[in-house]
Amino acid sequence: MSEEVPVLVLSGITKTFGNVIANNAVTLEVRRGEIVGLLGENGAGKTTLMNVLFGLYRADEGTILVEGKQIHVTSTADAISLGIGMVQQHSHAVERHTVLDNLLLGLPGSNGLLDKTSALQRLKEIGDAYGLRLDPARPVHTLAVGERQRLDIIRALFRRARVLILDEPTSVLTPQEVEGLFSALRALKADGVGIIFISHKLNEVRAITDRVVVMRRGEVVAGVDNDDTVTNLSLATMMCGHEPERVVRVPHQIGDPRLVARGIELDSHGSQSPLPINLTIHSGEILGIAGVSGNGQVALAEAIAGVKLPRHGSVSIDGVSIDNPSPAVMQKAGLAFIPEDRIGAGFVGPMALKDNMVLSRFSDAPFSRKGWINWKNILDFANMQIAEYDIRPPDPRMPVGLMSGGNQQKAIVARELAFEPRVLIIAQPTRGLDVSAIAFVHRSLMRLRDSGCAIMLISDDLDEIFQLSDRVAVMYENSVVWETPIETATVSTVGLAMNGSLPTQDAAA
Amino acid sequence: MNIIDIGFFAAAVRLAIPLLLGTLSELTSERSGTLNLGIEGMMLAGALAGFSTAAATGSLWLGVLAAIATGAAIGAIMAVLVLILRLDQTVTGLGVSMTATGLVFYSYRLAFTETGTPPSITPFSTIAIPYLSEIPFLGPVFFNQYALTYIAYLMVPALAFFLYRTPAGLALRSVGENPQAAAAAGVNPIRVRFLALLFAGALAGLAGAYLNLAAFGSFTFGIVAGRGWICLALVVLGRWNPFACAAAALLFGAVDAFQLRLQTSGSVDLPYQLFLALPYAATLVAMIFNGRRTAGPAALMQPYDAERR
Numbered sequence: 179m180s181e182e183v184p185v186l187v188l189s190g191i192t193k194t195f196g197n198v199i200a201n202n203a204v205t206l207e208v209r210r211g212e213i214v215g216l217l218g219e220n221g222a223g224k225t226t227l228m229n230v231l232f233g234l235y236r237a238d239e240g241t242i243l244v245e246g247k248q249i250h251v252t253s254t255a256d257a258i259s260l261g262i263g264m265v266q267q268h269s270h271a272v273e274r275h276t277v278l279d280n281l282l283l284g285l286p287g288s289n290g291l292l293d294k295t296s297a298l299q300r301l302k303e304i305g306d307a308y309g310l311r312l313d314p315a316r317p318v319h320t321l322a323v324g325e326r327q328r329l330d331i332i333r334a335l336f337r338r339a340r341v342l343i344l345d346e347p348t349s350v351l352t353p354q355e356v357e358g359l360f361s362a363l364r365a366l367k368a369d370g371v372g373i374i375f376i377s378h379k380l381n382e383v384r385a386i387t388d389r390v391v392v393m394r395r396g397e398v399v400a401g402v403d404n405d406d407t408v409t410n411l412s413l414a415t416m417m418c419g420h421e422p423e424r425v426v427r428v429p430h431q432i433g434d435p436r437l438v439a440r441g442i443e444l445d446s447h448g449s450q451s452p453l454p455i456n457l458t459i460h461s462g463e464i465l466g467i468a469g470v471s472g473n474g475q476v477a478l479a480e481a482i483a484g485v486k487l488p489r490h491g492s493v494s495i496d497g498v499s500i501d502n503p504s505p506a507v508m509q510k511a512g513l514a515f516i517p518e519d520r521i522g523a524g525f526v527g528p529m530a531l532k533d534n535m536v537l538s539r540f541s542d543a544p545f546s547r548k549g550w551i552n553w554k555n556i557l558d559f560a561n562m563q564i565a566e567y568d569i570r571p572p573d574p575r576m577p578v579g580l581m582s583g584g585n586q587q588k589a590i591v592a593r594e595l596a597f598e599p600r601v602l603i604i605a606q607p608t609r610g611l612d613v614s615a616i617a618f619v620h621r622s623l624m625r626l627r628d629s630g631c632a633i634m635l636i637s638d639d640l641d642e643i644f645q646l647s648d649r650v651a652v653m654y655e656n657s658v659v660w661e662t663p664i665e666t667a668t669v670s671t672v673g674l675a676m677n678g679s680l681p682t683q684d685a686a687a
Numbered sequence: 688m689n690i691i692d693i694g695f696f697a698a699a700v701r702l703a704i705p706l707l708l709g710t711l712s713e714l715t716s717e718r719s720g721t722l723n724l725g726i727e728g729m730m731l732a733g734a735l736a737g738f739s740t741a742a743a744t745g746s747l748w749l750g751v752l753a754a755i756a757t758g759a760a761i762g763a764i765m766a767v768l769v770l771i772l773r774l775d776q777t778v779t780g781l782g783v784s785m786t787a788t789g790l791v792f793y794s795y796r797l798a799f800t801e802t803g804t805p806p807s808i809t810p811f812s813t814i815a816i817p818y819l820s821e822i823p824f825l826g827p828v829f830f831n832q833y834a835l836t837y838i839a840y841l842m843v844p845a846l847a848f849f850l851y852r853t854p855a856g857l858a859l860r861s862v863g864e865n866p867q868a869a870a871a872a873g874v875n876p877i878r879v880r881f882l883a884l885l886f887a888g889a890l891a892g893l894a895g896a897y898l899n900l901a902a903f904g905s906f907t908f909g910i911v912a913g914r915g916w917i918c919l920a921l922v923v924l925g926r927w928n929p930f931a932c933a934a935a936a937l938l939f940g941a942v943d944a945f946q947l948r949l950q951t952s953g954s955v956d957l958p959y960q961l962f963l964a965l966p967y968a969a970t971l972v973a974m975i976f977n978g979r980r981t982a983g984p985a986a987l988m989q990p991y992d993a994e995r996r
Contacts, residue, residue: 253875255874255875270867272860272869273864273985274985275864280872283858284874287853291852
């Protein structure tokens with residue numbers, strides 16, 4: 179057993195982009211039936227390494243061995259035919275095609291024709307063996323995120339993958355779906371598939387992996403067996419190189435109602451028409467909105483922020499009701515909105531950072547006077563924010579689209595917080611950020627809360643919800659199905675509500 | 688003279704065939720994600736290549752082959768520009784069309800120096816298909832046509848079969864919807880789009896050849912007369928489906944035949960230019976009523992760059 183040839187060996191992989199060394203002599207080994215956790219902060223080189231393995235990048239140096247044989251991966255097609263499967267963070271599937279067509283894509287077929295019969299047979303086998311089931315006739319755009327991920331895994335298995343790479347597979351799943359994924363992974367492991375599990379979620383890494391490899395600044399800095407000695411703290415310390423800061427919620431004074439939303443009705447989703455939503459957020463309070471993405475969180479945020487008005491409903495801030503809501507009116511009323519799609523809705527990507535920093539306020543003093551823009555004040559303001567929030571690179575003329583996700587998020591938080599909002603709606607504030615950037619954003623939110631702002635925190639990440647919120651509301655099919663103080667919520671009750679299992683607020687109360 | 692008779696329907700089919708071939712050409716490239724605005728130039732170049740080859744060799748079929756090769760060659764140029772160099776598809780396509788048009792006029796002057804009566808060839812004659820051509824109405828309309836017409840008929844189910852039943856067809860449709868997904872499944876999007884443009888060029892060349900080797904028997908500068916552009920609209924009207932596109936092409940062939948008849952019948956006293964404009968006006972009307980509800984391939988006009996994701 180100990181002499182068995184590993185299913186995958188990456189050795190001495192070096193990959194540079196210009197002057198940046200993304201991978202420096204990285205060595206990684208995966209044995210048959212082993213789940214290896216790959217950890218590291220953003221920019222540590224995990225994704226680059228996996229892209230090299232999957233044939234998306236070509237390594238400058240180093241060798242790859244699959245089952246003892248050296249391979250040359252020059253394209254994705256090579257990687258697939260060599261038995262390497264990848265489940266990417268963002269599912270790459272053809273939306274308009276059916277599940278079956280997506281599975282058939284890239285397969286050779288038989289006698290020049292698409293071989294649907296044997297594909298259906300294989301789909302059934304995979305369903306029986308690993309509990310991974312999907313309706314082959316459904317178009318992909320009708321699938322929920324978790325189902326799309328299942329499609330990606332099934333697709334890899336269709337190609338008889340011996341090594342399966344999962345890049346942040348749980349970030350889009352409910353706790354129950356995570357359990358389903360884990361049991362499928364265990365079944366695959368029992369069949370001898372080697373699995374690389376990339377995640378920021380340390381609890382999950384500890385729950386599922388056999389061994390953990392940690393990368394920092396392009397190098398492998400640690401590799402440990404996942405046993406009792408491994409803790410979240412020890413893993414996080416290995417990742418950052420020092421003990422990480424974790425923002426902890428401290429009890430504080432909650433004030434009067436600030437944001438009151440009454441009878442907000444979103445468009446229907448699924449079979450039932452959604453219930454009207456009533457929410458109150460007090461001064462100095464964080465209301466966490468939990469839910470699987472796509473259950474109306476975005477619509478609710480946009481409804482309150484005046485971006486896209488709901489069919490019915492009203493909003494008031496500090497007791498003043500807002501009659502004709504629009505983004506500009508809501509902003510005047512003291513509401514700041516940080517959408518989840520930073521580049522799409524929060525910034526103009528190709529424009530310079532300094533211009534983006536005043537995107538919604540360039541016509542107000544001191545950035546404009548009598549219809550003329552004061553470029554110097556804008557530049558000063560941008561430089562001040564860059565210094566205060568440690569935005570990198572510290573270049574106000576940098577197009578925002580070229581900055582890293584973490585720095586974009588810092589910039590947008592800096593922008594919205596600079597104007598001391600009374601109400602903040604923030605969606606997925608730390609999605610895709612690393613430990614240090616997360617701590618920074620969390621600290622900023624806590625400081626804002628302490629200053630009396632009412633915050634609506636929309637997040638897929640339950641840890642984040644539990645870490646920051648004073649109350650939690652769960653959305654399912656465009657309704658708020660459950661709301662409770664954080665002290666009385668648990669991961670499992672919230673998870674159930676995310677699946678719609680708690681029918682109404684009244685029934686749960 | 689009665690405007691709507693069997694002769695009218697036969698003419699409608701005759702005039703629909705170049706639109707049909709052009710529409711299938713455009714459908715193929717668009718399904719792979721490339722908007723081919725070079726089609727107008729490809730058709731014209733195919734027409735001239737087919738005509739001059741046929742005039743020089745005396746063989747119509749060599750003319751057809753030359754037209755196909757010329758169209759494919761322009762398709763290859765277009766492919767290099769938009770797929771390899773990733774130039775803007777709209778501007779490049781227009782540029783390819785205009786360049787091809789200019790070159791066609793220039794080569795025509797070089798090849799046929801005498802002015803006066805335009806040179807002409809003996810075009811394909813019609814072939815009546817045994818039995819089928821004897822079916823009342825349908826026979827004379829559909830089955831007493833040119834050999835190229837029968838090839839065009841067969842292209843419709845053949846293309847549909849290719850797109851929906853073969854792995855290569857699935858790859859082509861997927862590349863036009865989401866090239867990243869196709870690449871992740873092991874398909875090379877650039878290769879697929881390249882081949883699609885080659886095929887589209889070949890079909891467009893064939894459409895051009897049909898115009899003078901079958902329909903008209905002579906080459907004039909205005910022989911294509913915007914038919915390539917109409918094909919762009921017909922693809923939208925036919926919702927990127929070969930059969931629906933064929934129906935759309937037939938409908939427009941009928942409009943074209945109708946305006947020709949109106950011109951010659953003299954029964955309506957209007958300037959003939961108005962009749963000439965009829966197919967184009969009909970295109971706009973059809974787009975207003977039908978074009979808004981359709982959605983094309985999701986990755987249409989998006990260049991694919993493997994390094995950027």
